[in-house]
Amino acid sequence: MLKTSENTLDPDDWPSFRKQGHDMLDDMFNYLEQLREQPVWQGLSSEQREIFQQPLSNDPSNLGEVHATFMKTILPYAVGNTHPGFMGWVHGGGTPVGMLADMLAAGLNANVGGRDQAPIELEKQLLQWIKSLFSFPETANGLFVTGTSMANLISVLIARTACLEKSIRKEGLVNSGLQLVAYTSESAHISIAQAMDIAGIGSNALRMIPINENYQMDVAALAKSIGADKKSGLTPFFIAATVGTVDVGAIDPLPAIADLAQLENLWFHVDGAYGALAILAPDLAPRLQGIERADSIAFDFHKWGQVPYDAGFILVRNGEQQLDTFSTPAAYLSRETRGLSAGSPWPCDLGPELSRGFRALKTWFTIKVYGPEKLGQVISNTCALAQYLKQRIELNPQLELLAPVELNIVCFRYRCLSPNFINAEIVIALQESGIVAPSTTTLHGQLAIRAAIVNHRITISDIDALIEATLAFGEVIENTLKSSLSQEKNE
Numbered sequence: 030m031l032k033t034s035e036n037t038l039d040p041d042d043w044p045s046f047r048k049q050g051h052d053m054l055d056d057m058f059n060y061l062e063q064l065r066e067q068p069v070w071q072g073l074s075s076e077q078r079e080i081f082q083q084p085l086s087n088d089p090s091n092l093g094e095v096h097a098t099f100m101k102t103i104l105p106y107a108v109g110n111t112h113p114g115f116m117g118w119v120h121g122g123g124t125p126v127g128m129l130a131d132m133l134a135a136g137l138n139a140n141v142g143g144r145d146q147a148p149i150e151l152e153k154q155l156l157q158w159i160k161s162l163f164s165f166p167e168t169a170n171g172l173f174v175t176g177t178s179m180a181n182l183i184s185v186l187i188a189r190t191a192c193l194e195k196s197i198r199k200e201g202l203v204n205s206g207l208q209l210v211a212y213t214s215e216s217a218h219i220s221i222a223q224a225m226d227i228a229g230i231g232s233n234a235l236r237m238i239p240i241n242e243n244y245q246m247d248v249a250a251l252a253k254s255i256g257a258d259k260k261s262g263l264t265p266f267f268i269a270a271t272v273g274t275v276d277v278g279a280i281d282p283l284p285a286i287a288d289l290a291q292l293e294n295l296w297f298h299v300d301g302a303y304g305a306l307a308i309l310a311p312d313l314a315p316r317l318q319g320i321e322r323a324d325s326i327a328f329d330f331h332k333w334g335q336v337p338y339d340a341g342f343i344l345v346r347n348g349e350q351q352l353d354t355f356s357t358p359a360a361y362l363s364r365e366t367r368g369l370s371a372g373s374p375w376p377c378d379l380g381p382e383l384s385r386g387f388r389a390l391k392t393w394f395t396i397k398v399y400g401p402e403k404l405g406q407v408i409s410n411t412c413a414l415a416q417y418l419k420q421r422i423e424l425n426p427q428l429e430l431l432a433p434v435e436l437n438i439v440c441f442r443y444r445c446l447s448p449n450f451i452n453a454e455i456v457i458a459l460q461e462s463g464i465v466a467p468s469t470t471t472l473h474g475q476l477a478i479r480a481a482i483v484n485h486r487i488t489i490s491d492i493d494a495l496i497e498a499t500l501a502f503g504e505v506i507e508n509t510l511k512s513s514l515s516q517e518k519n520e
């Protein structure tokens with residue numbers, strides 16, 4: 030005898046489930062409201078790691094108990110990118126609004142791969158807004174994806190198909206008889222090379238063009254490299270410029286690269302993972318001039334846009350080319366003009382994924398609730414804080430700026446003996462202190478303390494804390510090193 034009530038996963042006591050759910054929500058509000066009182070980051074002890082090594086058990090647990098375990102063993106030991114002291118890598122801070130929207134999306138459990146549904150209409154509305162932000166034509170297309178790594182891959186695939194004709198999808202690269210080559214700068218994100226690898230073209234076919242003193246792609250060197258490859262019988266097809274390089278936040282000279290791409294008939298892609306959303310800030314947008322000429326733009330809402338992870342986007346000027354690259358006929362995905370199977374083309378025709386979550390909802394809520402102007406102000410403010418940090422570094426003889434501050438990333442170091450060793454130690458000490466969490470990068474062989482001001486919660490006091498703690502740890506670490514060196518000498 031089938032007993033449906035025993036086989037559903039819904040609660041049989043909704044009132045107590047509801048109470049538990051409200052408690053969980055309150056715990057997250059408390060977490061976000063009291064972030065400052067917690068350390069940015071703390072490492073897990075080996076006992077704490079062991080909690081996650083228990084074998085799979087058949088016994089069900091009470092929801093409240095599992096939640097209590099989350100509060101105790103997971104929540105305090107995350108990366109800390111919600112915290113105002115977090116300045117490592119380029120991580121967004123998220124917002125309470127985005128969190129609530131993600132809860133609604135999870136409740137709705139929409140599969141946004143296709144079919145006739147309002148969530149897809151909402152994605153299309155966002156696409157319209159994004160097109161207008163970047164002054165793209167009506168015929169452009171686009172897709173929400175996990176992040177810019179996926180968006181960069183999609184752009185390489187579209188450019189490949191556009192260059193070699195649609196038959197490449199069946200025949201594969203080997204039968205084209207052509208050796209495709211692509212170009213990006215030495216400062217480009219690793220995901221561009223990875224995209225070349227995954228696309229089967231090979232990362233060796235990606236030319237890493239040198240950068241100038243401002244960490245921007247050297248366009249003369251780019252032109253030379255394209256010329257040399259053509260002379261050798263290779264087929265240049267793709268240029269990826271960056272808006273907001275990972276190292277220092279540089280913006281490649283977009284108009285000059287666009288001109289060259291047009292002249293050579295190459296695909297002009299912009300990796301604007303975090304930087305493209307500077308388009309929302311009236312004081313920064315002029316620096317992105319030329320982005321409107323791109324064939325494709327990859328960017329993330331989860332970085333400067335503060336939308337909770339994950340929310341990336343690929344925008345493509347020629348929408349047909351995106352369809353040509355990904356649409357695939359399948360009987361179970363056949364389309365109608367009425368009913369659930371209406372509304373073709375579907376998002377699954379625009380990228381490699383069929384089932385997709387409703388990440389557009391948290392993006393839509395973020396834009397609707399805060400408004401684009403406010404989001405632009407937040408972005409501007411992070412750049413102003415970076416300038417403040419730069420000034421504090423320049424005023425302190427113990428500190429040294431290591432790169433120009435174009436946007437919101439500041440690379441500097443503590444001046445000392447063995448600076449690469451000591452600055453790496455300083456960054457670990459800062460992270461372990463729980464006060465602030467910058468990361469490191471290496472510029473011209475010099476290890477830099479890299480502070481990326483992305484999180485909207487960062488204030489001047491957090492910048493001050495970074496400076497004070499860097500100076501304090503620097504002094505202690507340098508003295509320890511000096512005394513151990515002199516001890517060695519005496520021994």
Ligand SMILES: *Cc1c(COP(=O)(O)O)cnc(C)c1O
Binds near residue numbers: 175
């Ligand atoms: C972060 C970043 C990426 C990768 O984006 P994900 O969203 O992490 O996949 C690519 N390019 C640049 C310039 C980035 O800053």
